[in-house]
Amino acid sequence: MATVNSSIARQQISKLATSDAEAIKHLKQAIAQGKHWYLALLEAVKLWDSTEEDYDDKHYRYLIANEAFDWLLLAQRLCQEVSELIPHKERINLLFFDQQPIELTKDEFKELIGNAKYRAYLNYLYGIFMERLLILTIAEEIRKRKRAAGLINEGNIINEAHQYLYGESEQELAQQFKKEKRYLRRRSMNLSELNEFTYWLFKRRLIRNDKSRVASDTKKALLSLCHHLEQKREISQERS
Numbered sequence: 001m002a003t004v005n006s007s008i009a010r011q012q013i014s015k016l017a018t019s020d021a022e023a024i025k026h027l028k029q030a031i032a033q034g035k036h037w038y039l040a041l042l043e044a045v046k047l048w049d050s051t052e053e054d055y056d057d058k059h060y061r062y063l064i065a066n067e068a069f070d071w072l073l074l075a076q077r078l079c080q081e082v083s084e085l086i087p088h089k090e091r092i093n094l095l096f097f098d099q100q101p102i103e104l105t106k107d108e109f110k111e112l113i114g115n116a117k118y119r120a121y122l123n124y125l126y127g128i129f130m131e132r133l134l135i136l137t138i139a140e141e142i143r144k145r146k147r148a149a150g151l152i153n154e155g156n157i158i159n160e161a162h163q164y165l166y167g168e169s170e171q172e173l174a175q176q177f178k179k180e181k182r183y184l185r186r187r188s189m190n191l192s193e194l195n196e197f198t199y200w201l202f203k204r205r206l207i208r209n210d211k212s213r214v215a216s217d218t219k220k221a222l223l224s225l226c227h228h229l230e231q232k233r234e235i236s237q238e239r240s
Contacts, residue, residue: 023047024081037086038101042112044078045071061192065199068127069120127202128195134221135161166204
């Protein structure tokens, strides 16, 4: 998945790229030959090259800010090509609960999707997923402090979380982001823009705050992630 100018990428998404067609062909053939669908899917992810595309009246943007790879979005797209070959429950568990049907080590996953995509996936994990989790974690801390102080009206705690992490309100930051990226000044953002905005916030926080502050905030998000994963394990056990 090469880093490309977004305007160029948009010009090339009207038809399936050769490498993407090969990825889909490999996926279908590998499953037909008896390979587990998840392993075949990861191999197809490695072969896929387009950063974004229009498919089935929907726009898919797999690479955010030319750096952060949303691999589950590409997995969703590829699963549509072989939906009849994948157990429904396993597909739902992967796409909606990020639950792998086969346990793989980090190195095995990295080898299957390739080094470049794995590095871009880590950018997405830390710069979008973890950043969003950090915002919610700080917001919850603010909520608890207000409740402990006996405050009934919590106010806009998400804005306060943005103020704490990035120095300005969410609305002010969104306006700066849209101006910098030359996006329309709509009140809302689509999912692709929201992901890019979150990644933009992540990079802003790294630049704005000193290393000790960044490490402290990151630790909070990691602790919250551990709690999230524990809850996910409990849900998985209940579902099985």
